[in-house]
Amino acid sequence: MLNSAGLSFVVLLSTVGAATTGRAEYDYYKYHPMTEITAWMNQMVKENPSVVTIADYGRSYENRTISLLKIGLKTGLKKKAVWMDCGIHAREWIAPAFCQYFVRQILQTYKTDMKMQRMLNNMDFYVTPVLNVDGYIYSWKNSTTRLWRKNRSPGAAGCSCYGTDLNRNFDANWGTVGVSDDCCSNIYCGTKASSEPETRAVTDFIRNLKDEFLCFLTIHSYGQLLLIPYGHPNIMAPNYNELMEVGLGAAEAIRRVHGKEYVVGTSPAVLYPNSGSSRDWARMQGIPFTYTFELRDNGTFGFELPQDQIQPTCEEAYSGALHIISYAHDMTFNAAAATATATFWTALLALGVTGVSLM
Ligand SMILES: *[C@@H]1O[C@H](CO)[C@@H](O)[C@H](O)[C@H]1NC(C)=O
Ligand SMILES: *[C@@H]1O[C@H](CO)[C@@H](O)[C@H](O)[C@H]1NC(C)=O
Ligand SMILES: *[C@@H]1O[C@H](CO)[C@@H](O)[C@H](O)[C@H]1NC(C)=O
Ligand SMILES: [Zn+2]
Numbered sequence: 001m002l003n004s005a006g007l008s009f010v011v012l013l014s015t016v017g018a019a020t021t022g023r024a025e026y027d028y029y030k031y032h033p034m035t036e037i038t039a040w041m042n043q044m045v046k047e048n049p050s051v052v053t054i055a056d057y058g059r060s061y062e063n064r065t066i067s068l069l070k071i072g073l074k075t076g077l078k079k080k081a082v083w084m085d086c087g088i089h090a091r092e093w094i095a096p097a098f099c100q101y102f103v104r105q106i107l108q109t110y111k112t113d114m115k116m117q118r119m120l121n122n123m124d125f126y127v128t129p130v131l132n133v134d135g136y137i138y139s140w141k142n143s144t145t146r147l148w149r150k151n152r153s154p155g156a157a158g159c160s161c162y163g164t165d166l167n168r169n170f171d172a173n174w175g176t177v178g179v180s181d182d183c184c185s186n187i188y189c190g191t192k193a194s195s196e197p198e199t200r201a202v203t204d205f206i207r208n209l210k211d212e213f214l215c216f217l218t219i220h221s222y223g224q225l226l227l228i229p230y231g232h233p234n235i236m237a238p239n240y241n242e243l244m245e246v247g248l249g250a251a252e253a254i255r256r257v258h259g260k261e262y263v264v265g266t267s268p269a270v271l272y273p274n275s276g277s278s279r280d281w282a283r284m285q286g287i288p289f290t291y292t293f294e295l296r297d298n299g300t301f302g303f304e305l306p307q308d309q310i311q312p313t314c315e316e317a318y319s320g321a322l323h324i325i326s327y328a329h330d331m332t333f334n335a336a337a338a339t340a341t342a343t344f345w346t347a348l349l350a351l352g353v354t355g356v357s358l359m
Contacts, residue, residue: 028101029310031093034137037129040100041069048107050074051120058201061153062134066201069103072124073110073117080332081212082325083287085128085202086219088166088278090135090148091303094295094313095219099129101314102321119325122333123214126205132166132198147303151198155183156191164190167220168274169199170281173232178267178274189276202278206285214328216282216290217321222302223271223294224262226250226320229283231267231274237283246327247291250320257316260296267292289328293317 026040045052051071058066072079086099106125110116130136134152138145150163161184168179174193175181182188194200206213228243230236237243247264254262263270267277271294283290296305296313305313 026100028097028104028314030307031097031310032100033140034130034133037096037100038067041067041129044069044103044107051107051110052103055126055205057205059197060132060134061151061197064133064137066128066131066133066198068126068128068205070124070126071103071106071120073120075121079212080123080214080329081209082123082125082215082217082328083206083213083282084125084217084219084321085131085278087128087130087136088132088198088218089220090132090139090150091146092219092221092295093139093303094221094305094310096129096136097310098219098293098295098314098317099127101310102318103127103129105318115326118333119329123325123329124212131202135163149186150188151196153196155188159183161188164188164196166196166198167218167278168276169194169196170203170276170278172277172280172284173230173235173275176275177232178272179276187274193276199278203281206282206287210285210287213282213285213287214289214332215325216279216287217293217324218278218282218291219293219295219317221295221305222297222299224260224296224298225270225292225294226262226264227267227271227279227292227294228265229280229290231277231280233266233268233273239288243289243291246289246324249327250291250323253323254316254320257319258312260316262320289324291324293320 032040041054045054051073053070054067055070056065056067060066084099084102086095106116110120132151135148135150138152139148150165152162153164155161165187168187168189171193175189178187179189180187190196194203226247228237228247244264251262251264254260267274277292279290279292295317296309
């Protein structure tokens, strides 16, 4: 039992702790409104100035800044890159929570985990915690707006509804399947491909660096699915088999954490056909490993996933995401290392060096 002296001692200690860090610990297992997520982004930069920078890369329809965190070790060499965005659909609150968890995990592990350190040496991670900023803020307004999905731009002339589905607005078979022309629909694809400023922010940013990106991971909920391109049923990704194989490996990595089953496949095969998704657009730009994560759950709570599931959902999704990222990394950098080694031995053999055992 605590006597009053013991109690004040505990209070004093925690006060000192807070004074040292200058703030309360960020709670990764709660949903946060946009203002707190923005403050958190700035805090990440402040605490990790040599590893994390912020890039403001666009403005929303309501003129808010769209920002990402760039995480990587400075090597002076040309690096590859990984893209992750969360919160393209406003109501999928678990997605921004995951992006934040993902960043925290990377920063917590890279000093001691040599694989993560190598990956941060070879690649930069570009993470957008909330892409659809206006929609996310709207979904926080009150209980009647909680399930808002789209952005907040006004519809075409003559329509009284707001919002375009940003994940139907990309220039990838735009407007062909799984969309609506009705601006009141939740899957309204906009007046033309890339009509929305949020879409253009992503496409302009990626186009400038598109040869660098190995992975494009876009995080949604719900359904427990890993979707590969394409959403159009008549088009097949050239690396379909590899995308499936790596996706199944990721699903297995997810299952090992808390036993949850994630289904892997193209959108038409496991969910519904669609067009204009960011994942399909990214694959069409030549980014090889493009996946949509549909996080928990499978329908019990849907978009309103209880906060006590944030931690297990993030833990398993982290494992799945790392499986994909690490595969893409090893393909690129271990293959290069293997080629360099082979060239070295070929040269030695050509010089007539023998009696050396290969290891
Ligand atoms: C958008 O915000 C920026 C920065 O606050 C400001 O300079 C600009 O004038 C704004 N644009 C509009 C159309 O309000
Ligand atoms: C909730 O917010 C919306 C959008 O601002 C508003 O139209 C509506 O009246 C609000 N509802 C309640 C119950 O406050
Ligand atoms: C959802 O998952 C739970 C266990 O995680 C399972 O009991 C339930 O049958 C699943 N529901 C659907 C619709 O798949
Ligand atoms: Zn979604």
